[in-house]
Structure formats: structure tokens, C-alpha cells
Amino acid sequence: MSDRKVIAVVGARGAQGGGLSRAILADPDGGFAVRALTRYPDKEEAQALAAAGAEVVQADLDDQASLERAFAGAHGAYCLTNFWEHFSAEKEIEQAHKQAAAAKAAGLQHVIWSTLEDTRDYIPVDDDRMPTLQERFKVPHFDAKQEAHAAFTDAGVPTTFLHTAFYWENFIYFGAGPQRDSDGNLALTFPMGEAKLPGIAAEDIGKAAYAIFRGGSRFIGESVFISGENLSGTEFAAAFTEALGEEVVYNDVDPDVYRSFGFPGADEMGNMFQFKRDFESHYAGARVRSEALELVPELQDFETWLAANKGRIPLG
Numbered sequence: 097m098s099d100r101k102v103i104a105v106v107g108a109r110g111a112q113g114g115g116l117s118r119a120i121l122a123d124p125d126g127g128f129a130v131r132a133l134t135r136y137p138d139k140e141e142a143q144a145l146a147a148a149g150a151e152v153v154q155a156d157l158d159d160q161a162s163l164e165r166a167f168a169g170a171h172g173a174y175c176l177t178n179f180w181e182h183f184s185a186e187k188e189i190e191q192a193h194k195q196a197a198a199a200k201a202a203g204l205q206h207v208i209w210s211t212l213e214d215t216r217d218y219i220p221v222d223d224d225r226m227p228t229l230q231e232r233f234k235v236p237h238f239d240a241k242q243e244a245h246a247a248f249t250d251a252g253v254p255t256t257f258l259h260t261a262f263y264w265e266n267f268i269y270f271g272a273g274p275q276r277d278s279d280g281n282l283a284l285t286f287p288m289g290e291a292k293l294p295g296i297a298a299e300d301i302g303k304a305a306y307a308i309f310r311g312g313s314r315f316i317g318e319s320v321f322i323s324g325e326n327l328s329g330t331e332f333a334a335a336f337t338e339a340l341g342e343e344v345v346y347n348d349v350d351p352d353v354y355r356s357f358g359f360p361g362a363d364e365m366g367n368m369f370q371f372k373r374d375f376e377s378h379y380a381g382a383r384v385r386s387e388a389l390e391l392v393p394e395l396q397d398f399e400t401w402l403a404a405n406k407g408r409i410p411l412g
């Protein structure tokens with residue numbers, strides 16, 4: 097254990113960090129060890145990681161001293177924020193700065209920052225094609241993550257910027273899956289026209305991150321983009337129809353209609369889908385399955401993921 101490179105994993109109880117933790121633990125001869133960070137070491141997912149061989153350490157992204165303690169002596173860290181816990185871009189940026197400062201204080205040799213594009217590079221704040229949110233953002237949970245790159249680069253932290261994609265698990269947990277309309281027919285609703293939506297099995301993000309830590313110096317300072325498969329709404333609906341044995345139609349709505357749905361974050365999600373639709377060549381164009389396959393040879397495509405997970409999708 098002592099000669100292994102310790103990776104401090106923020107969000108180890110969650111989707112991305114859990115996937116990374118499991119990828120490292122599944123490779124006991126790989127030379128890496130997991131230090132799982134959580135505010136709740138007693139919770140089931142943390143205990144499961146401990147039982148599988150992880151060191152579990154209490155840390156809070158709002159408490160820099162706790163991060164410094166948790167990063168001390170580690171080789172690297174997987175850093176992320178969870179926008180959906182507080183819905184605040186400014187808080188994501190603050191939490192990124194705390195992680196970067198703690199990484200610097202600990203002298204980490206390799207950090208992965210889980211990130212997304214700054215949509216304002218494509219659609220400036222004063223552009224009224226979509227509403228400005230939280231005063232200075234278009235897609236706050238995207239823009240904040242990219243704005244936070246400076247926290248790592250300014251501190252001189254050796255960082256890889258891992259640009260993730262839409263998790264297909266959103267069809268299970270996020271209410272994004274097919275829903276029954278008033279006639280009882282299943283429809284998949286999002287405002288993307290026929291643009292392709294890059295997606296990925298959340299577990300594969302962690303596997304990609306493990307490959308990046310294994311690759312080490314060749315990834316430092318680099319931006320990496322991943323996707324399991326890029327599919328249009330029509331293609332998603334066809335895959336659901338085939339897997340569920342019941343017709344699912346794609347219901348392409350206008351982004352303004354989607355923003356008006358009223359669920360928490362509907363405006364944010366409407367802007368996000370509109371960005372992905374209107375800047376498809378940049379967003380989907382950057383996420384190429386064949387490149388992600390080099391990191392994760394067993395990378396799932398949507399059909400494979402759906403076959404394994406269709407029973408978990410609530411068909412409301």
C-alpha cells in the first residue's frame with residue numbers, strides 16, 4: 097500500500113468519483129490507491145468503498161483546511177463540484193478555488209478537474225438568444241467549471257481538464273427519460289432539434305479518469321473530452337423503442353418551452369440544451385467516441401448501457 101500513488105477522490109460517494117474509486121480498486125496491481133473524500137464517512141457508499149480497500153477521509157469542499165488534510169501526502173486528486181446541490185455557479189467557483197489551493201499546499205503531482213465548456217465563449221452574456229442566469233452566466237454549471245480553470249492554472253497545479261458529457265443515468269435519476277403524455281404514449285422531450293447529444297455511462301467517466309492518472313505527465317495541462325456515443329433525439333427514441341418494446345417518440349420542443357417547464361433548473365437545462373443544439377459542431381464535435389475508447393477500451397455505447405439499465409428507468 098505504502099508505495100502506491102494515492103489519489104484523493106472528491107465526490108467518491110457520487111457518480112464520477114465513485115466510478116474512479118471503483119476503477120482504481122478493481123486494479124490492485126495498478127500502482128494506485130484510493131483516498132475517498134466525503135462529508136459522510138458513515139454512509140453506505142463510503143462504507144462499501146472502505147470494505148473494498150479505500151481509505152475514507154472526511155472533507156468538505158467549503159472547508160479548505162479539511163481539503164488540505166485530505167490531500168496531504170497524496171500523489172493526485174480528482175476534483176469536482178456538485179452544482180445540483182446548491183444551484184450556485186459562484187459557489188462552484190469558490191469550491192474549485194479551495195480545491196486548487198489545497199492541491200497546491202499538498203504539492204500534488206496530478207489533479208483532474210472535472211469540467212465543461214464556458215458557453216459564454218460562444219454566446220456572450222449580452223446576446224439575447226437565451227436568458228442570462230445568475231447575473232453573468234448563460235449555462236451557470238458549465239460556465240463556472242471552465243471559469244474555475246484559472247484557479248488551478250494560476251496556482252501552478254499540474255492539471256488535466258476532463259470535459260465530461262451528459263450521463264445516460266439522467267434518464268433514471270434526473271427525470272430526463274421517456275414520460276407518458278395524456279394519451280399514455282411515451283415521449284422523450286428535449287429542445288435539441290436533430291442535433292447530436294453526446295452522452296456517457298457515468299461509470300465510464302471514472303474509468304477515463306483512471307486512465308488519465310495512469311497516463312500521468314502526457315495529460316498534464318491537456319484538455320480531454322469524452323463521450324460514449326453522440327445520438328440525436330430521434331436516435332435516442334429509436335433505441336428506447338427497441339429496448340422497451342413500446343414506441344417512444346422524440347418530442348422536440350423550443351428551448352423557450354423547455355425553460356418554462358418550471359422544474360428546478362429548467363431555465364438552466366433549457367439554456368444547456370440550446371447551447372448543445374446551436375453549437376453542435378463545437379460541443380459534439382469535440383467529443384469523439386474513438387478518442388474516449390483509447391482511454392476506456394470497454395467504453396459502453398448507449399445500446400449496451402440501455403440493455404443493462406432499462407428496468408431502472410421510471411416511465412412516468
Ligand SMILES: NC(=O)c1ccc[n+]([C@@H]2O[C@H](COP(=O)([O-])OP(=O)(O)OC[C@H]3O[C@@H](n4cnc5c(N)ncnc54)[C@H](OP(=O)(O)O)[C@@H]3O)[C@@H](O)[C@H]2O)c1
Pocket residue numbers: 106107108109110111112113133134135136155156157158176177178179180181237260261262263264266
Ligand atoms: N448529470 C450529468 O449529466 C452531468 C454531466 C456532466 C457533468 N455533471 C456534473 O457533475 C457534477 C456532480 O458530480 P456527480 O454526478 O459525480 O455527483 P453526485 O453523484 O451527484 O454526488 C455528489 C458528490 O459531490 C460530493 N459533494 C458535494 N458537495 C460537497 C461538499 N460540500 N463537500 C464534499 N463533497 C461534496 C458529494 O460528497 P458527499 O455527499 O459524500 O459529501 C457526492 O460524492 C455536477 O457539478 C454536474 O454539473 C453532471
